Amino acid sequence: MIESYLTGLAVGGGIIVAIGAQNAYVLSQAIRREHHGWVAGICMTADVVLFTLGMFGVSAALMAMPQALVLLRWLGVAFLAWLAVHAWVRAVRGRAALAAGDAKPRSLRGVVLTTLAVTLLNPHVYLDTLVLVPSVGAQQDDVTSFVVGAGSASILWFGSLAWAGSALAPVLSRPGAWRIIDGVIGTMMAVIALQLAAGN
Template sequence: MLESYFTGLLVCGGIIVAIGAQNAYVLSQAIRREHHWWSAGLCMASDVALFTLGMFGVSAALMAVPQALEALRWLGVVFLGWLALQALARAGRGRAVLEAGAATRRSLKGVLLTTLAVTLLNPQVYLDTLLLIPAIGVQQQDATTFVAGASSASVIWFGALAWAGSALAPVLSRPAAWRVIDGLIGVMMAAIALQLAFGSALI
């Protein structure tokens, strides 16, 4: 059971940490101290709901059609490899930084609606939570423990963004910091892609 939990924690953690629109938005809210805990909490709840739906809904169909599981495994390899290349490219060329500007403070409703938009209108979210993660989780010994590990990764990550965002504002104003972050993300995504391709962690 612990193995399933840590697999969910590490695999999903590696996927969640990839700085996308959702993560960048939560981090920018934390830097501005603008309803950031509400935004992070909504992201956590969305992830838990999607992980559960994907694992106990989509996974049943995957088990009934082994060919689909194999196809999804290679889709995951390609997708994660693409994420790795993108992150490493950003690390090489640099990217725009998040700044704690003196923007007009938005309402809680506006922040929550924007959080939902960057979460649910991103096709990558559905590929991760409804396809890629169940494809891995269905091969674990305990699906419930795997989902618990995946959910823990979301809670830990978004909690860390909300808590540390304001404190990290001076660091995140430096382009070099984003080069390091993207470099680490690229290496992590590449490692997960190789793990999926050779099946060492899935058998």
């Protein structure tokens, strides 16, 4: 039981901690202190649900419908490219400040929808949570403990990311800092979009 849990924690953590559009978005929202608890919660919930579904056979259904993964891939490419362009525009134009009171906050609905898009329109999420993780989990003595371990990795990672970003908000409250952050985020999302387009 413990061994299966630790294996799930290691496998899930190794996948989730990898830098990607989702992590960049969670961090940017945490730095802005803009509904970052909701953002982290949505990411955690999505991972736990997908890990669980993957272990119950959804991965087999997706593998039987490769056209679904192709569609998800190109939707992800388009959305990531859109986010990259907007981040670069903000990097060039600059922002008033990072502090929540110095910029018009976005609605909770808008943040939630963007978080869902960043999370669910990335085919790598499905490949990792519905294919890779279940393929390892199926070899464990205690599948339930493995899934709990993988879910725990997501909760620990996104919780830490949201907390750290919020704690750094006073330090990164200058407009110049946001130019750098937006530039890095835009570049990161563009690279991921290119990788998805290339089928990597």
